[in-house]
Amino acid sequence: MGKLPVEPPSSEITPEGIYKGRREFLKNAALYVGTSAALGGSLWGLVRGGSRADPPLPAADVPPLKTPAPSATGSVAKSAFSTDEEQTPFRDVTTYNNYYELGLDKSDPAQNAGSLRARPWTVRIEGEVKQALTLDIDTLLGWFALEERVYRMRCVETWSMVIPWLGFPLADLIKKVEPTSRAKYVAFETLYDPKQLPGQKSGVLDWPYVEGLRIDEATNPLTMLAVGLYGKSLPGQNGAPLRLVVPWKYGFKGIKSIVKIKFTEAQPSTTWNMAAASEYGFYANVNPNVDHPRWSQENERRIGDITRRKTLMFNGYAEHVAQLYTGMDLKNNY
Amino acid sequence: MELTQEDVAGVPKKRRTLKPGARPWLQPALVTGAGLPALGISVQGALGKLGANPIAEALNAFGLLALALLVASLGCTPVKMVTGAGWVQPLRRTFGLLGFFYAALHVLLYLAVDQGLALKAIAADVVKRPFITVGMAAFLMLVPLAWTSTQAQMVKLGGARWRKLHKLVYIAVPLGVLHFVLRVKKDLTEPVIFGAIVAVLLGVRAVTAMRKKGAAAG
Numbered sequence: 444m445g446k447l448p449v450e451p452p453s454s455e456i457t458p459e460g461i462y463k464g465r466r467e468f469l470k471n472a473a474l475y476v477g478t479s480a481a482l483g484g485s486l487w488g489l490v491r492g493g494s495r496a497d498p499p500l501p502a503a504d505v506p507p508l509k510t511p512a513p514s515a516t517g518s519v520a521k522s523a524f525s526t527d528e529e530q531t532p533f534r535d536v537t538t539y540n541n542y543y544e545l546g547l548d549k550s551d552p553a554q555n556a557g558s559l560r561a562r563p564w565t566v567r568i569e570g571e572v573k574q575a576l577t578l579d580i581d582t583l584l585g586w587f588a589l590e591e592r593v594y595r596m597r598c599v600e601t602w603s604m605v606i607p608w609l610g611f612p613l614a615d616l617i618k619k620v621e622p623t624s625r626a627k628y629v630a631f632e633t634l635y636d637p638k639q640l641p642g643q644k645s646g647v648l649d650w651p652y653v654e655g656l657r658i659d660e661a662t663n664p665l666t667m668l669a670v671g672l673y674g675k676s677l678p679g680q681n682g683a684p685l686r687l688v689v690p691w692k693y694g695f696k697g698i699k700s701i702v703k704i705k706f707t708e709a710q711p712s713t714t715w716n717m718a719a720a721s722e723y724g725f726y727a728n729v730n731p732n733v734d735h736p737r738w739s740q741e742n743e744r745r746i747g748d749i750t751r752r753k754t755l756m757f758n759g760y761a762e763h764v765a766q767l768y769t770g771m772d773l774k775n776n777y
Numbered sequence: 778m779e780l781t782q783e784d785v786a787g788v789p790k791k792r793r794t795l796k797p798g799a800r801p802w803l804q805p806a807l808v809t810g811a812g813l814p815a816l817g818i819s820v821q822g823a824l825g826k827l828g829a830n831p832i833a834e835a836l837n838a839f840g841l842l843a844l845a846l847l848v849a850s851l852g853c854t855p856v857k858m859v860t861g862a863g864w865v866q867p868l869r870r871t872f873g874l875l876g877f878f879y880a881a882l883h884v885l886l887y888l889a890v891d892q893g894l895a896l897k898a899i900a901a902d903v904v905k906r907p908f909i910t911v912g913m914a915a916f917l918m919l920v921p922l923a924w925t926s927t928q929a930q931m932v933k934l935g936g937a938r939w940r941k942l943h944k945l946v947y948i949a950v951p952l953g954v955l956h957f958v959l960r961v962k963k964d965l966t967e968p969v970i971f972g973a974i975v976a977v978l979l980g981v982r983a984v985t986a987m988r989k990k991g992a993a994a995g
Binding site for chain 2: 471472474475476477478479480481482483484486487489490491531534535538539543547549550600602647648718719734737738739741742744746747749750751
C-alpha cells in the first residue's frame with residue numbers, strides 16, 4: 444500500500460477556460476463536419492442519386508443468336524446500308540436509354556431491365572393480313588437470316604449514337620405474312636405487363652406504348668426489326684427481344700419489346716403524339732429545318748463527343764427515303 | 778473561427794467574439810456541404826464517370842443544385858417566422874450566393890461547352906426558345922442580387938432600396954422553376970415539387986404581408 448496519490452501541482456491543472464474551450468472546439472468541429480456532410484450528401488443524392496450501374500447482360504433464358512456467318516476474311520458481312528462512323532461503345536448504348544417502362548432516368552432502364560423476361564415471347568400478327576397468327580419469337584427468328592447493320596440513331600432530345608444492330612428487314616416479314624390491299628399502315632404495340640415493365644404503373648404516358656409506320660415506310664429496305672446489338676441478343680433496356688429500328692426517324696419511333704404487329708387501313712395512333720400532339724407528329728422524320736417547339740433540331744451531340752455537330756436531313760439517309768415524302772409539307776407533317 | 782488559448786484565458790476580454798449560442802461552424806459547413814457536389818461532379822467528369830452524356834448530366838445537376846439552394850434561401854424567412862429561430866435569417870444570403878454559384882456554373886457550361894460559344898446560335902436560342910429565354914432572364918436577375926450581397930453594398934444602396942432590389946428573387950426563382958417545367962420532356966414530378974415548395978414559401982410571405990397591411994389599416 445503506497446502513499447495516497449499526490450495531487451498534481453496546480454501549474455499542471457488545465458485551467459477551466461481552456462478545458463471548456465477544447466470541448467467547445469471539438470463540439471463545433473463535429474457540428475461543422477456533420478452539417479456539411481448532411482447538406483453535401485442530400486444535394487448529391489438529389490443530383491446523382493441514380494447514377495448508373497453496369498448493364499445486366501442479356502438474360503440467360505435467351506438462346507444465343509445465330510449471328511451472320513463470318514465471310515472468308517473473317518469479319519461479318521457488312522450491309523451496304525451500314526455507316527463507317529465510329530460506333531458508340533456498348534456500355535453507352537446499354538446504359539443511356541429512353542425506355543420509360545423501365546424508369547424515367549437514362550440510367551434506370553439498365554438497372555431495372557432484370558424484370559423483363561425475353562422468353563417465352565410471342566408476337567401477334569393481325570389486321571389486314573391473309574391470316575392472323577401468333578408467332579413464337581424463336582420461330583420468327585428461324586425465318587430470316589440475321590444481318591448486322593450499323594445505323595445512326597438520332598434522339599428527339601438532340602443526342603445521337605451509332606449502333607451495330609442485328610436483325611432483319613421488316614419488309615421480309617411483311618412479305619411473308621401477306622397483308623391485304625387494304626393494309627395502308629403498320630401498327631406496333633409493346634408488351635403491357637406492369638410486373639415486367641414497372642414503369643407502366645405510372646401515368647407518365649398511356650400504356651402500352653404504340654407506334655406506327657406507313658406501309659411504304661415499313662417496307663423501305665432501311666427499316667428493320669432488331670433482335671440484337673453488338674452481335675448479342677438485345678438487352679432488356681434496348682427493347683428485348685424484338686424492336687423496331689427506323690434510322691431516318693427520331694428514336695422514339697423505334698418501339699421496343701414488340702408483342703403485336705397490326706396492319707391497318709387507317710393511320711394508327713402513336714404514343715408520343717397522343718401525349719403531346721404539337722411536339723411529336725406521326726412521321727417524326729429527323730429534320731434539322733423543323734424545330735421541336737421548345738428546342739432546336741439543327742444540331743446534336745454524338746454520345747462521346749463534347750461539341751455538337753450538324754443534324755443531317757433524314758439523319759443522313761435522304762438518298763434512301765426522301766422519295767417517300769415527295770410533295771409533302773414536312774413542316775406540317777412533322 | 779477557432780478559439781485561441783489567449784481568448785479562452787480571457788485576458789483580452791473584447792476579443793472573445795463567441796457569444797453563447799453562437800454557431801461559428803454553421804456558415805462554413807453550409808459552404809463546404811453545398812460545394813461538395815461541384816467537386817464531386819468535376820472529379821467524376823474528369824474520370825469519365827458522368828455517364829454517356831456528361832455535358833447534359835453536369836448541366837442538369839448544376840441547374841437542379843442552383844434551384845435547390847435558391848429555394849433553401851427563400852425558405853429561411855418563413856422558417857424564422859414559423860419557428861422564431863432568428864439564427865436562420867442570415868442564411869438567406871449564404872444559400873442565395875451558393876445557388877447563384879451553381880446557376881453561374883450552369884450558364885457557363887451551357888454557353889462555353891454545350892453551345893461552344895456559338896454566339897449566333899445562343900442568341901437565336903435565347904430569343905426563340907421560351908425555356909432558354911426564361912432561364913436566362915432568371916439568371917440575369919440574380920446577377921445584381923449577388924453583386925449587392927455584401928454589407929458594404931447594402932449600406933451604399935440604403936436599406937429600403939436594397940430590399941426593393943432584392944425582391945427580384947421572388948421573380949427569379951419562379952422563373953427558374955418555369956425554366957425547369959419547360960425543359961422536361963414529359964415527367965413533371967420534380968418541377969412540380971419545386972413549384973409547390975416555392976408557391977408555399979411565397980404564399981407564407983404574401984399572407985403575412987396582407988395581415989400586416991390589414992393590421993395597419995385596422
